[in-house]
Amino acid sequence: MKRLISVILTMLMFFLLIPLSYAKQGPELVDVTVDGKVIKVKKINILINGEPIQSDVPPILYNSRTLVPVRFVANYLNADISWNQEKYEATIKTQEKEIILKINSSDVIINGKVEKLPYNVPAKLINDRTMVPLRFVSEALGFxxxxxxxxxxxTIDYKKQDVTNVSIVENEGRLPKIRIETTGLVSYKDIFLEDPYRLVIDIPRSNLxxxxxxxIDSRGILKLDVQKYPIKEIRASQFSINPDVTRVVIELxxxxxxNVNVSDKQIQIDFTNKVSNIKLETIEGKKGxxxxxTNRPDYNIIRLxxxxxxxxxxxxxxxxxxxNKLGIETEFIKGIRTSQFKPDSLYNEHDKIVRVVLDLKEKEIKPHLTTRVEDNKIILFLDDDGLKNIDFEKLEDGSRLLKIKADKRMNYHVKYDEDGKVMTIKFLKxxxxxxxxxxxxxxxxxxxxxxxxIGDYxxxxxxxxxDIxxxxxxxxxxxxxxxxxNDKVKKYSDKLIVIDAGHGGKDPGTICPITKIKEKDLALKYALSLEKRLRELGFKTLLIRNRDEYIDLYDRAEKANRSNGDAFISIHFNAHDDKDISGIQTLYCPSYLSDVKTEDNYPFAETIHEELLKATGAVDRGIKRRPKLVVVRETKMVAVLLELGFVTNPNEEKxxxxxxxxxxxxxxxxNGIIRYFESK
Known part of the structure; x- marks a missing residue:
């Protein structure tokens, strides 16, 4: 009996020691080169939203702090990265933050302001790769x-966000896209299912x-009957609570x-065509x-x-x-090359593009290109017949150039129909x-x-x-x-509009008497919609807040000033003891009552106010000087605070x-913003 007990105790101790010894093993050690010396460092694991992340250069523990490759920040934290070789500086940029880290320096520049890195762990060159402190960069970007x-x-977890809209984006001649709008950056998981065909997108840490x-139906489910190839229907629902997961199901x-692309406030799903073959064929007696x-794609043609x-x-x-190289040769073509093209400045970085290059023979007369689309086929004809003396090309700066060659100097007439979007050029033939x-x-x-x-012309x-x-x-x-x-949208690409949603966090603002909606929530909805519309028109934008958070008034002005914005719009809603009072009021600070303003702010306030009244039909409550309002007094650019209606008036609240x-x-x-800048 004693022997049996001894054996059991020995076995028990053996099994107990296994996990104990395993726990003592610690992380894997790897050799790295830092400051010209080879040292051993601990290899660290990373989880993003609970999912393990693999990197070609592993995260490491250096001076008790986790460092990750700067490319990790671009790939997983949705930031743009650039490197200045002369200054040994890495720049990490998002829509709201610009962080500049210098190798071996404890200083960091955030939105133009120099600060000290916490824990005194700078960015390092390790194995000739730029490594940055994980905690500092992640927290600075809002994770x-x-x-x-x-x-x-x-562990890195995205902030919890709302899914605010699911919509279809249609482009003539192209497959429709699906846009899922959110209040901030989100992650996703996707799975494609068959019988029936459907794509499922799960968005963790989100609420519908x-x-x-x-x-939205009575069960809280969004349902869109699309019926535009290849999409039949879209449904969205709160798939689970705790953990919070929004599920979007696309019936196909x-x-x-x-292809799924994630940006700061949206997920976009693109459906892709496949290029299966390229052939030389005779069509109606002509070589093409x-x-x-597999689908009819949109395409661009560039002459080089x-x-x-x-x-x-x-x-x-x-x-x-x-x-990738096709042995196709014609009178004008000496060869054809194909590739999965990596987008350049003419496209977005996530675009999927197949590039087909027709290498032409050296000839005195340049061949003319005409195209035809039949079903899912694109047909290219190159010859010296057909159209002559007219050329169209897309330039490197994204503009287009139309050239028409005449035998001698002539008069011509150009007319542009802005409504019909047609330009006509007429001259004697x-x-x-x-x-x-x-x-x-x-x-x-x-x-x-x-x-x-047409006749003699x-x-x-x-x-x-x-619009062009x-x-x-x-x-x-x-x-x-x-x-x-040029695309007219690009006209405003150099203008930055700062948008301030009033109140937030612990400051609810006024509260709607009937619906109990808080002013801070209304202001944020309007601000997000304004930002979206301005971006569609090509403006750059900066949101002072994009979620429910409290920001000090002086901090709002400082953030706006750091951005070097061109205009500042603060959105609010009014209240009054007299329930009969309604209408829109615009508040501003004259430049002579501000220590930082150099430009007259009244023309901006007047233009915005006039256009608001024209668009809404609201009662005119006037343009008022309010030099005590911090956000319009302390902002360097032209600024207004808009009171977009009285929530205490029952009809206006509705x-x-x-x-x-x-x-x-x-x-x-x-309209007011555009009119103001057009008049300058």
Missing amino acids: DVGWIPETWTG NIENKEI DRDISY IVIYN YEPDRIVVDLLDSLLEMND KYANLGNGIIEIRDELIDYIKVES NKVSMKVKK LYDILSSVKDDEIKIKF RIITQEYKDKAIQGIV
């Missing part, structure tokens, strides 16, 4: 950071809080490739290059010289061909032989160019897809017509909370 000592694991309640017509696709070549970029596309036909451009700005002879019609700005580069009488086009009134108010503010 929650933790540490699990038992497994030597650093759709702004437009009309698209077929198995199709897709046929590009076979030295060497002479034509580039066809197929958008939202993946290359399914094995051959005896001066230029163009022929008749259509050039299909089909890029994001220009649809096509149509050339036709040539008429060139160009159909555009967006154009510049006639040729003289009134010239032997070559040159017209340069209007203010509607989508219709919000849209009108936002459009009024936008």
